Amino acid sequence: MGLDFIDSQSTICAQATPPGRSGVAVIRMSGPDSESIIKKLAPKLKKPLESHKLYYCKLVHPKTKEEIDEVLVSFFSEGRSYTGEESVEISCHGSPTVCSKVLKSLIEAGAKTAGPGEFTYRAFMNQKIDLVQAESVLSLIESHSDKSAALALRQLDGQLSTVLSDLEDKITYLLANFEASIDFTEEDIEIVNYQAASGSVSKILESIDNLLTSYKSGRAIKDGVQVALVGKPNAGKSSLLNAILSEEKAIVSDVPGTTRDVVEATIQINGMTIHLFDTAGIRETSDQIEQMGIQRSEQTIEKADIVLLLYPADQSIDQMDTQVFEKYPNKNIHLVVSKADLTSQSTQNKSEYLEALYKFQDKPDNQDKAQDKVLFCSSVSTGGLDQVTSLLNDYSKSFHFENSGILQQARHFELLSVVNGHLERAKDLIDLNESAEFISFEMHEAIFKIHEVLGKRFDDEVMDRVFKEFCIGK
Ligand SMILES: Nc1nc2c(ncn2[C@@H]2O[C@H](COP(=O)(O)OP(=O)(O)OP(=O)(O)O)[C@@H](O)[C@H]2O)c(=O)[nH]1
Ligand SMILES: [Mg+2]
Incomplete structure (x- = not known):
């Protein structure tokens, strides 16, 4: 711009x-x-x-x-x-x-x-x-769910700015003490109690860590949750998408390899936007177009917050499925046994699926949680979607922002990560009883970065980044 x-x-x-x-x-x-x-x-x-x-x-x-x-x-x-x-x-x-x-x-x-x-x-x-509020104007205009609008409104109201200003005040107070002690180094007067200062920095780091952790929720509230439907050809991915939407959005057929491109649909659950991605079935193929589709399936898995790996109840897990577990050990993958109407659920051996999954992923200590990773679904029978919809329901309810500030902008996350780095170094220096000059330097840098978030310091690059998304008239 x-x-x-x-x-x-x-x-x-x-x-x-x-x-x-x-x-x-x-x-x-x-x-x-x-x-x-x-x-x-x-x-x-x-x-x-x-x-x-x-x-x-x-x-x-x-x-x-x-x-x-x-x-x-x-x-x-x-x-x-x-x-x-x-x-x-x-x-x-x-x-x-x-x-x-x-x-x-x-x-x-x-x-x-x-x-x-x-x-x-x-x-x-x-x-x-301030700049955080300016960004929230854009977030509010662009909000597409109840929760994203409510969060943007809070930010516009200054909630995050207040949290950040409070952090700035605390760091400034500590910095003032260290700077004062630089002036008195010759006179052997103890201006700063290093032990107390270390404790204070730890508390500030804890608050920053909470903010950084909140970014995952903030981003999901702002941009929506991404759910990828993946699995072998004919596993029933497109049928599941259509059944969730109650609409014939994607083409369904018994020809394996029907879906080539990613089909995207958006639904609202509990005030959250959920983006569903139906993908091309993953298999070995010499068909170039299908290969491109499979590449897109993999890109979709990489971006997804939840992966629903479908495989039909009348087949067992094969190497193609376990490859997904192996390739994405840190993904939130749920196994969805599709076409559950074709066999009785009681004949299904859940532990076989879980064993396949937990060979590559960390098994939760909680046995129920481990079991929850396997869902049964049928896109054709009554109530066949219950387990999938309740998973989406529970997931969408897990995002809260009642209390403290919550990050929703990548810019804030990046800058606060830098603030975190400076303060961690400041704490290490304090714990090593290093000179106040070095400690002050790190604190100064931390404050500069908070100023950048709030827009107390800015340059063309920052302004460009913030305002380039806006449209005329806003
Ligand atoms: N009985 C039964 N058949 C189903 C179910 N879901 C899908 N099918 C059938 O399975 C076949 C494949 O379904 P699709 O939804 O096209 O499968 P897909 O995973 O999208 O397949 P690709 O796009 O080729 O990767 C179709 O003939 C569907 O009618 C189900 O829950 N129960
Ligand atoms: Mg399909």
Whole structure:
């Protein structure tokens, strides 16, 4: 994107609602000339506009005086708007022609088209929000599930920013002590109690570790959970996908190798987005297109949070299945015995499947948990999906964010991992009774990185990364 579009002296405008027809569309304007520009389009608005008031008026082209629309104008004075600048919002009729005329007239009257995310960028530059909150605006706009919207809203509310500022304060306090002790090294006065400081750093590291661990949940809440349906050709993967969706989404046939490309579908369970991926059956083949499909199946396994490895109840596990366990020993793999209607479940030997799986994966100490790894399903009989749906149900319920801050952005995770590294080194130095200068250096670096997360320090690269995802009008 580049930030060359930024010129905070200008007044910008853009449509805030999506393009297309709607009852009402909203056009936003922000910048020092907002009031004077809207008055050029609405000559009847003579008196100074009052903040947070709605004005009903007719808009006309500033030069030709052609009538454009009857609209509602809301006015926000400088310091009392989203961007912190004087701003106007025009609610006009939601016709693309009307919106385009309003925007053209605003530009004729002196406004310029906003760049992607420029309204939020200005809010950040005017210290209305920090960078973490700016990112949450985008997350909220893009949220596709109840939980992702709720989490983004919390971040916008400043919950994560507060947790990070609190960490910053604690590190700054320790740093101040170590820096003070640098000045007194000659005089043999003990300013810092190294043992107490080590304990304090451990506590901070614990909080950071909690945040870093929370990223797995945060990412799943934000982006959804990825579930891969894999297994041999004809195992019943596409049938299972269709049965879960109650829709004939993927082609089903008794010809092995029917599915070639990955078929994706999305469902919502307990406020979470679940992405289901039906894949090409894995087998040895000389067919080049099928080989490409199998490669995609493997890529899907790599990205997946849960892998459902299907194999039909009337067959036993073979080398193709165990290869998946062997190749992905750390994946959350569940064995799904498909077509369970073809044989009686009681004749199935669960331990045989478990043995095959736990040859390559760590067996949980809890026996029930170990047993839970095998599910039976039938895509054709009543209640045949119960075990699969309850697995997805339980999994989607396992994501919480009631209490502390939770990370959902890769940028935050990366930077806090660096903070963690600096503080671990600081703690090692403290425990070795090293000089306060070295310890202070690590703490300084840690604080710099927290500043980068919050946007107290930033450069074009950071801004580009944050704002490149935004669309115009946000
Ligand atoms: N009896 C029974 N037949 C099933 C079940 N699920 C699938 N089948 C049949 O098994 C055959 C293969 O089903 P698909 O869903 O296409 O299998 P797939 O794993 O997607 O196969 P590929 O795309 O070739 O890898 C079809 O004839 C289905 O009707 C089931 O639960 N019970
Ligand atoms: Mg298929």
